[in-house]
Amino acid sequence: MDLRFTADEVAFRDEVRSFCREKIPAEIRRKxxxxxxxxxxxxxxSQRILNAKGWAVPHWPVEWGGRDWTTVQRYIYTEExxxxxxxxxxxxxxxxxxxxxxxxxxxxQKARFLPRAANLDDWWCQGFSExxxxxxxxSLKTKAVRDGDxxxxxxxxxxxxxxxxxxxxxxxxxxxxxxxxxxGISFLLIDMKTPGITVRPIITLEGRHExxxxxxxxxxxxVENLVGEENRGWDYAKFLLANERTGIARIGLTKERITRIKxxxxxxxxxxxxxxxxxxxxxxVAGVEVELKALEITQMRxxxxxxxxxxxxxxxxxxxLKIRGSQxxxxxxxxxxxxxxxxxxxAPLRGEGANDLPGGFxxxxxxxxxxFNNRKVSIYGGSNEIQHNVIAKGILxx
Amino acid sequence: MDxxxxxxxxxxxDSVERLCAGLYxxxxxxxxxxxxxxxxxxxxxxxxxxxxxFGLPFPEEAGGFxxxxxxxxxxxxxxxxxxxxxxxxxxxxxxxxxxxxGGSPEQLARLAPGLIEGALRLTLAHxxxxxxxxxxxxxxxxxxxxxxxxxxxxxxxxxxxxxAGLIVVSARVSGERRDRGGIGxxxxxxxxxxxxxxxxxxxxxxxxxxVTFSDVALPADAALGDPEGGxxxxxxxxxxxxxxxxxxxxxxxxxxxxxxxxYLKTRTQFGTAIGAFQAxxxxxxxxxxxxxxxxxxxxxxxxxxDSEDAAARAGALAAVKVRINTACRALGQEAVQLHGGxxxxxxxxxxxxxxxxAMIATQLGDTPHHLRTxxxxxxxxxxx
Numbered sequence: 001m002d003l004r005f006t007a008d009e010v011a012f013r014d015e016v017r018s019f020c021r022e023k024i025p026a027e028i029r030r031k032x033x034x035x036x037x038x039x040x041x042x043x044x045x046s047q048r049i050l051n052a053k054g055w056a057v058p059h060w061p062v063e064w065g066g067r068d069w070t071t072v073q074r075y076i077y078t079e080e081x082x083x084x085x086x087x088x089x090x091x092x093x094x095x096x097x098x099x100x101x102x103x104x105x106x107x108x109q110k111a112r113f114l115p116r117a118a119n120l121d122d123w124w125c126q127g128f129s130e131x132x133x134x135x136x137x138x139s140l141k142t143k144a145v146r147d148g149d150x151x152x153x154x155x156x157x158x159x160x161x162x163x164x165x166x167x168x169x170x171x172x173x174x175x176x177x178x179x180x181x182x183x184g185i186s187f188l189l190i191d192m193k194t195p196g197i198t199v200r201p202i203i204t205l206e207g208r209h210e211x212x213x214x215x216x217x218x219x220x221x222x223v224e225n226l227v228g229e230e231n232r233g234w235d236y237a238k239f240l241l242a243n244e245r246t247g248i249a250r251i252g253l254t255k256e257r258i259t260r261i262k263x264x265x266x267x268x269x270x271x272x273x274x275x276x277x278x279x280x281x282x283x284x285v286a287g288v289e290v291e292l293k294a295l296e297i298t299q300m301r302x303x304x305x306x307x308x309x310x311x312x313x314x315x316x317x318x319x320x321l322k323i324r325g326s327q328x329x330x331x332x333x334x335x336x337x338x339x340x341x342x343x344x345x346x347a348p349l350r351g352e353g354a355n356d357l358p359g360g361f362x363x364x365x366x367x368x369x370x371x372f373n374n375r376k377v378s379i380y381g382g383s384n385e386i387q388h389n390v391i392a393k394g395i396l397x398x
Numbered sequence: 399m400d401x402x403x404x405x406x407x408x409x410x411x412d413s414v415e416r417l418c419a420g421l422y423x424x425x426x427x428x429x430x431x432x433x434x435x436x437x438x439x440x441x442x443x444x445x446x447x448x449x450x451x452f453g454l455p456f457p458e459e460a461g462g463f464x465x466x467x468x469x470x471x472x473x474x475x476x477x478x479x480x481x482x483x484x485x486x487x488x489x490x491x492x493x494x495x496x497x498x499x500g501g502s503p504e505q506l507a508r509l510a511p512g513l514i515e516g517a518l519r520l521t522l523a524h525x526x527x528x529x530x531x532x533x534x535x536x537x538x539x540x541x542x543x544x545x546x547x548x549x550x551x552x553x554x555x556x557x558x559x560x561x562a563g564l565i566v567v568s569a570r571v572s573g574e575r576r577d578r579g580g581i582g583x584x585x586x587x588x589x590x591x592x593x594x595x596x597x598x599x600x601x602x603x604x605x606x607x608x609v610t611f612s613d614v615a616l617p618a619d620a621a622l623g624d625p626e627g628g629x630x631x632x633x634x635x636x637x638x639x640x641x642x643x644x645x646x647x648x649x650x651x652x653x654x655x656x657x658x659x660x661y662l663k664t665r666t667q668f669g670t671a672i673g674a675f676q677a678x679x680x681x682x683x684x685x686x687x688x689x690x691x692x693x694x695x696x697x698x699x700x701x702x703x704d705s706e707d708a709a710a711r712a713g714a715l716a717a718v719k720v721r722i723n724t725a726c727r728a729l730g731q732e733a734v735q736l737h738g739g740x741x742x743x744x745x746x747x748x749x750x751x752x753x754x755x756a757m758i759a760t761q762l763g764d765t766p767h768h769l770r771t772x773x774x775x776x777x778x779x780x781x782x
Contacts, residue, residue, distance in 0.1 A: 003697060301694065304401045388679065389679070
């Protein structure tokens with residue numbers, strides 16, 4: 001038993017670390033670190049730099065651009081990206097669509113879509129949730145009816161993250177209305193330029209346009225865009241949700257946030273000194289760090305176990321990582337809000353006609369929006385309550 | 399990075415588990431052991447010795463097996479799982495660590511063989527009525543007298559002092575009560591003239607004692623290492639103690655969580671097993687999260703406790719104890735609550751795990767104490 005990295009692993013970590021810091025533009029990394037929104041161009045730029053290095057989709061099969069890395073290497077890679085505030089490769093392309101197509105798609109589909117997805121030539125978004133199908137995803141109603149060599153799709157998807165940038169959407173649609181609800185679902189690829197598709201923005205509480213509603217009105221989709229077998233889509237969706245479990249806790253992201261909070265605390269006046277002289281504040285930071293250290297080791301334990309099993313079934317332990325990881329991401333944004341203190345209230349205009357910065361601090365106006373926005377992390381990807389159900393059933397047998 | 403046990407470690411884990419499960423088939427058996435005059439049957443001690451448990455911490459040249467923190471962790475997990483009352487912790491962890499890290503080759507040669515074969519038990523006396531968890535707060539004095547020392551003072555809640563042959567005592571040779579310098583660790587025979595014990599049972603089924611020292615004459619070779627620079631040694635002993643308590647807590651929490659989940663599956667109310675209720679399922683899951691986070695910290699402790707970097711080590715063990723304490727409280731309380739009335743009874747095994755876990759959270763530093771250590775470090779002791 002040895003929890004330390006081997007010399008090879010340390011060398012790999014250093015390679016990823018210096019690449020991230022030297023090759024990914026500092027301006028993009030600054031936006032990530034400050035929790036400000038990224039443009040489509042920022043995300044594309046960053047991903048193409050990674051892809052040119054062969055690092056955009058390391059967990060894909062080697063023939064489609066993946067790397068034959070150990071689970072420890074994958075873990076190191078993801079953590080280093082987070083800690084350097086590099087945007088993760090576009091998650092729908094790289095962690096969801098790609099692995100599903102590589103596993104269940106036809107050869108011609110793989111050749112057509114995978115290289116473009118890896119390079120972010122096509123931007124993919126996810127059509128899963130519907131207004132009436134959230135935690136109970138399998139009750140989805142968007143339907144696809146066969147008409148010759150096309151499906152005709154009618155219905156509505158929602159919470160479609162960054163759908164405004166998307167060229168394609170991978171959708172769960174109902175193709176068999178008689179079957180038990182999980183049995184009648186298919187996995188369909190739809191070109192967002194197809195007539196009958198309308199994208200409407202949803203502005204989230206912090207004021208950003210991150211998610212959308214997508215409406216389908218008699219949208220004709222070629223049958224060749226079906227992935228795998230008709231009515232097997234639920235299996236592919238489960239596979240998708242089980243993917244890239246090692247990064248789910250986002251330890252590195254929270255570490256990066258804590259490091260930044262410590263730095264900012266030393267510059268934030270308070271009492272006779274700074275916020276870093278405030279013992280209560282430091283104790284709260286320390287409390288989060290302790291929990292983070294425990295979760296980091298829990299994550300390594302899960303990764304080490306998965307390295308052996310390599311099952312396509314979701315490991316219920318990843319639900320534990322999701323629950324505690326999301327709580328810690330939120331705890332870090334709370335600490336930042338607390339650090340901004342009275343200045344958190346201000347929402348000054350930026351850019352043209354910019355207002356004076358509150359107290360002259362250039363970061364405080366992003367603290368509250370980041371806190372607001374991060375409430376999502378315990379809701380998306382299966383809410384923390386659903387994750388509790390998964391563990392109760394899958395691990396405890398309740 | 400590798401979480402696997404090697405072949406010897408697997409063998410050790412399995413044989414210790416077998417031994418403890420055999421000695422502790424039921425709560426009744428455990429309570430019977432605890433009723434022995436010294437708090438455990440001597441025969442049980444010999445059974446542990448025959449397995450070679452007490453040779454684990456010592457190098458092979460001292461007659462031991464050269465085990466490390468992982469081996470200690472495996473033993474202490476079993477101690478926790480079965481609520482073992484034999485004082486393995488004070489001898490195997492506190493005493494043996496002091497001897498191994500602070501003893502001269504002569505001291506090791508003199509004492510290790512008896513300890514390994516089960517004839518000698520040790521304990522550590524460091525807490526005083528005013529010291530709380532501050533290891534450097536030492537009012538007990540060891541006045542130099544010729545080549546030797548004369549010991550005066552009092553120590554509190556010394557674990558299993560009434561069954562120990564030798565007590566490792568922290569005492570001040572020079573300086574003021576809260577100075578970091580001037581402190582030594584001394585090997586004091588429990589039956590030396592001037593040593594008096596007032597032993598009592600503890601809340602968790604163990605034993606401890608108030609120990610007073612009145613003009614106890616000690617030879618020069620009673621000191622472990624530098625008699626005026628012993629604080630770092632004491633700190634290391636306590637760090638090993640924290641790592642061991644973490645493992646014991648994990649073992650105990652593992653059993654208590656299993657008991658709780660079993661109970662949820664078998665107890666019926668409203669015509670169904672209460673484990674069918676989501677409110678209870680989710681709480682059982684939160685208990686599991688506490689257990690797994692604690693297990694990770696016990697592993698972290700085993701990894702860090704022999705680190706050469708003293709500051710990193712101190713920070714790591716403080717973090718470990720903070721997290722373990724939280725888990726002990728949270729998981730223990732939830733276990734009692736989910737059991738309902740039966741969890742409140744002396745006849746229920748789970749209640750005894752609850753009590754032991756609550757007491758672990760008070761041993762070798764509570765949460766505020768260790769959180770202060772972390773808070774007072776310049777940049778936070780954990781590398782973020």
